[in-house]
Amino acid sequence: MSQYSWPDPATQPLLGKKILRIDGPSKSSGRAKYTYDYNPDGLLAGKIVRCPYAHARITSIDTSAAEKMPGVKAIEIVQKPGTEIFWAGDEIVGVAAVDEGTAEDAVRAIKVGYEVLPHFVSDAEPPKNLAPDTGPISQDDFESMEDNQVPDDEAIAILKKQGVSFTADEKWYKSMEGEGTDPKVIAALRAAKVLPPSESKSPYKRTATQKQGDPDKAFASAAATHEGVYGVPCIVHCCMESHGSASEWGGSNDLTVHISTQNLSGIAAQMAEPLNTPAANIRVLQQNIGGGFGSKFAADRWDIVAAKLSKSAGGKPVKMMLTREEEFEVAGMRPSAYARVKLAADKSGKLVAWQSNSWGTGGMGGGGTPPIPYIFDVPNQRKQHTAVATNQGSARAWRAPNHPQAALITMAAFEDLAAQLKMDPVDMLRANMDILGPRAKTYAEELEIAEQLMGWKQNWHPRGDKTAGPVKRGLGLSIHTWGGRGHNSDQDLSIHPDGSVDLKVGSQDLGTGTRTIIAMVIADTLGIPLEQVTVHIGDNRYPPSGGSGGSTTVGGVSSAARRGAVDARDMLLEKVAPALKAKPEELEVANGVVRVKTDPSRSLSWKDACAKIGAVPLTVRGKNPDKSKPPDLTNSGVGGVQMADVSVDAETGIVRVNKMVAVQDCGLVVNVETAESQVKGALIMGISYALYEEKILDPVTGRVLNPNLEFYRLAGLNDVGELVVHMMTGKGYDDRGVIGLAEPPVVSPGAAISNAVANAIGVRVPFLPLTPARVIDALEQGGVA
Amino acid sequence: MRPFEYASPNSKEQVAALLGTSWEQGAILAGGTDLLALMKDDVVTPRRLVNVKGIDTLRGTSYQPGNGLRIGALTTIAELADSKDLAQYPMLFEAVTEAASPQIRNLATIGGNMCQRPRCWYFRSGMGLMPMTKDGKSLVVAGDNRYAAILGTQTGAYFVSPSTIAPALIAYGAKVRIYSAKASGSGVRELPLGRFFITPKSAKEREHDLKPDEMVIELIVPPPPQNLKTGYFEVRQKAAFDWPLAMAAVALQMDGNTVKSARVVMGHVAPVPWVSDEAAATLVGKTITPDTAMAAANAAVTKAKPLSMNKYKITLAKAAVKRAVLKAGGAA
C-alpha cells in the first residue's frame, strides 16, 4: 500500500519552507492576463441600464431609439415592465455595442419608466418590543438565508418550526444545490409544511429568544456586569478587478466564457439553465483574478446577459465588466451587525452570563446572524437577533462571513468587562481557557507568543493612556477561529517520457499561491525541482475542483496533489525497478534521481527513469477526499490570536496603527511564504475595515453616496504600520494535516484595533470604522482627553 | 462620456472665442484630472474642450525679491514642488507636497487646482451645488452631511471648497490674474485670491468669480516680509492620498515676539477658503503660546453651525487652527 501521509517537513526540500510564488514574475511584470484584459478582435462592449431608485416598479421600457443607433449590436431586456425593483442599480436592460462609448450612449437612449416606491435603507436599531417573526419562510427569505450563510442547523430548525410559504419545482432545488446549499437543508425544505404567506410588510424580522442555562440567576450573582452597544456597518469587497465576463458563441452552439471567478468548475452548471445550453457546451476560462474575497462564486445576472447579447449579436464576443460604482451597488457587500450586549463575570474574570439583542442588514434578505458570543461558550445566555431588510444590493460572503462582526461584538464587550474588573485582558482570557472550546490549547500557546512579540507585559497599561500630550497609545487583543477543511478536488498528473511533469486541475489561483502549492507538493513527492512541474489551472476542461471559498482550497488541492503524485511516483518506480534490478518498494526518488534506498550508487537520473515510461505519458487522477487512499490529509478548525498597538490623536480623533501581531495556526503549513503573505493581506484588509470602510447609503435618495475609492477609503501603505506574523508549526500543528488560512486572520483586526483604541483613550468607540467623527464623539462622553 | 469638440489654441486670445458665453458651450482643459472625471460621471457636459496646455507663456514660475512669486496657471503641482522659487514660501511648499498623489500632482495644474469643482457627493452624482429634496429642502441637511461645511452656509450652500493649496496662497496674500476678453485695457483683471472664491446664492451660480469665457492665467504671491512666520496643518484621516477633514494655514507678521498682524485661513470647513478675521484678531498683540493659539482656535469656530452629522468638524477645525498657529509660532 502506498504511503500517502504527509512527510515530516524537516525532511523535505520545499514543504514548510518559504517558497516564492511561481507566478510572481508574470504578475509583477504585467504579463499576467486577467478577464479584464481579454480584448479579442471584434469585441463588443456590454453595458447595463440600471434602476436609479432604491425601490420602484418598472412601468415601461422603450428601446426603439437605442436600436436605431449605429454601432448598437444587441439589446436584451432583463426585467420587464411590471417588475418590482428592490435596490438601486438593479439590472433592467443590457446593451452590446461596438465600443464602450456607443454602449453608454445607447444606455442613455433607452427610456425606462418607473413608479417610484418608498424605500428603507437604515440599519439603525430596530424599535423595541417587536414581536418575534414566526411566519412561514418565503422563497426569497430562503434564498437570502443561504446568501447570508445562515448555519445549516439553524436553517433546518427554522424550516421545521416555521414552515414555508411556497412550493418549488425540481429545477429550483437543483439550482440551490448547485449553489452549495447542503443536501440536509434541501431535505428539510422538502419536508417543511407549506403555509399561506405572512402578510407583514415590516422590514424587521425578529427571531425567537434563544436561551441557555439560567442567565437571570447568573447575572444576579455575578461579580461584575458590563453593558455596551457595538457594531460594524455594511462594507464592500472592493476587488481591484471588478466583476464580469466575456462571452462568445462558436459554430455548434458552443459558449466560451472568460470570467472573473472564484468558482471556475462551478460556472458552466450555473449558466446552462438560463442560457438553455448544455453545460457540456460551455467552456470556462480564467488564468488570473484580481480579487474575489467571497463575492465571485456565481455566474451573475450580468454574465448571463452578456452571453445572451453575444448570441443575439451573432456570437461575437461581448465583454461586460462592472464599473466601480456598479461594484458598490450590486456586486455584494458584507452585512452589518450591531448588538446591545450584557456580559458578566465572576471575581476571577471568568465569564458567567451573556445577553444580546443583535440586528443587522444584508440587503432585502436581512443579513446574517453573527455567531455571538464568539468562541466563548458562556454557560448562561439569552439572545435574540433582528434581521433588517433594506433596499440595497444583497450581501455576499465576505472573507469569513459573520465572524469579524461576531469577534468585534464579543471581544469589545470582553475587554470592556476586563477594564471594569481592572484586569489585564490577557489574564482574563487565560481565566477563560476552559470555555474556549476545542482550540483552547492553541489559543493558550499562541497567546504566549503574541504577548512576547507585542511586548504586551511592558507596554500594556490600564484603560486610558495618562501620559501628557494629545497622542494616546494603547494595546488591544482578539482571538478567532475558522474551519478550513479542504474541498473536493480532482487532478490529472502526467509524467511525460521526457521527464517533464504537468498537472491539470479546474481550479483558480486567487493570488494566494494555489499554483505554487500544487507544484511544491508534486516536486517534493517526485524528488524533482519545482521548476520541472507545470501546473495548468483555469479551464473547466480540466478535472473539477471546488470553489475557492471558506478557506478550502489549499487543503483540497494539496491533498489531491499529494495522492496523485504518490501514485504516479509508485507507478514510475514499478517501471524503473527492472532496470535497477530492484523491487519497486526498494526504490526512492530524491534530488532528481531514482535510486535504491540501501545503495544510492545504483540510480537513474529522473530523465532516464522517465524514458522507461514508454511512448505515452503516465497519467493518474489524484482526488480529495479519497477514502480508499488514507489518511485524511486535511483537517478543520484553526485558532488565531492577534494584538494591535495604536496611537490616537485625541484632538483630531485620528487613529494610526503602529503594529499588529498575528499568531496563526493552519495545521501543516505547506508554504511559509504564501501563508505569511496571506496573513499580512488579511491584516491590511482588517486595518482598512477597522479604520475606514463603510458603505454609506443616503437616507433620502437610497443610493450609495461613496461608490468610489475616494470617500470609501482603503488603507494605503502608510496606514498599515508594522505587521508581525508568526505561523504555528511543529508538534500538534504539522500532524493535523493541511487547513485553510484565507479567512481566519481577517476576523480579529477590527476587534483588536477597537480594543487598542479603547485602551488608549479610556473610552469605547462603539462602532467601526473608527473615524475621527466617532472617536471625537466617544471622547466627548468621557475618556482621557 | 458624451461626444465633444476638441480645440487646441496656442494663445490666450484664441481661448476666449472658443469658450463661448455659457458653461455648456466650452470648458478649459488643463491637466484634466478633475474635468475628465466630471465628464465621465456626466456631471458636466461641455460641447467643446479647449485644451490650453499649448500656451507656453502660462507655464512656469519666477521669483523676484521686489515683486514676489509669479506662477503661470499651467504650472503643474509637481513642478511647483520642485521649484526653487518656493524657497521663500515654506507653507506653500508644504501645501503642494501634501496635495493629492504623485500621479495627480504630475498632471494637475495650479490653475486647475484653483478652479476645480467641489467633491460634495451630491454634486458629484449630478444633483448640483445646492441639491434639493423633492419638497424643496436642502438634500445635504436632510441627507448624509458628515463632510459638509460648518461655516459660511447661510445661502444654503453646504459643499466645502476643495483646494488645499488655496488657503496657503490666500494666507500669503496671493492675487489671481484672469484673462477676460471683455475686461478693459489689456484684457486682464486682477483680484485678491480670497475674493475669487464665492459662495453661490442659488443653484445657478458658481463657486468662482469667473465667467464662462474667462481664464485664470497666473497667480502672484507678494514677497514675504522679513518677519513673516507661517504654519500649516491638515487633518487627514489617512496618512496619504486623502482629502483633509479640516485644515488651516496661518501667516503671522511678527514684531519681535508679538504678532503685528495675522491671517488665519481654514480649508474644508466652508464653501470658500475661510478667512477668519475673528481668529486673526485674537492673535494681534499677543505672543504665541498654547493659550493664545487655543483662543484663536475657539474664535475661528464661534460662528460655526453644524448639521446633524458634522459637529466633529468643529473640533477638527479648532485642532487645525491651534496647531497651525503653534507651528507658526515656532512650536512643532
Ligand SMILES: Cc1cc2nc3c(=O)[nH]c(=O)nc-3n(C[C@H](O)[C@H](O)[C@H](O)COP(=O)(O)OP(=O)(O)OC[C@H]3O[C@@H](n4cnc5c(N)ncnc54)[C@H](O)[C@@H]3O)c2cc1C
Ligand atoms: C483622488 C484625488 C485626490 C486629490 N487630493 C487633492 C488635495 O489633497 N488637495 C488639492 O488641492 N487637490 C486635490 N485633488 C484635486 C486636484 O488637485 C485637481 O483635480 C487638480 O488640481 C485640477 O487641475 P487640472 O489641471 O487637472 O484641472 P482640470 O481637470 O483640467 O480642470 C479643472 C476645472 O478647472 C477649469 N480650469 C482649468 N484650468 C483653468 C484655467 N486656467 N482657467 C479657468 N478655468 C480652468 C476646468 O475647466 C475645470 O472646470 C485631488 C484629486 C483627486 C482625484
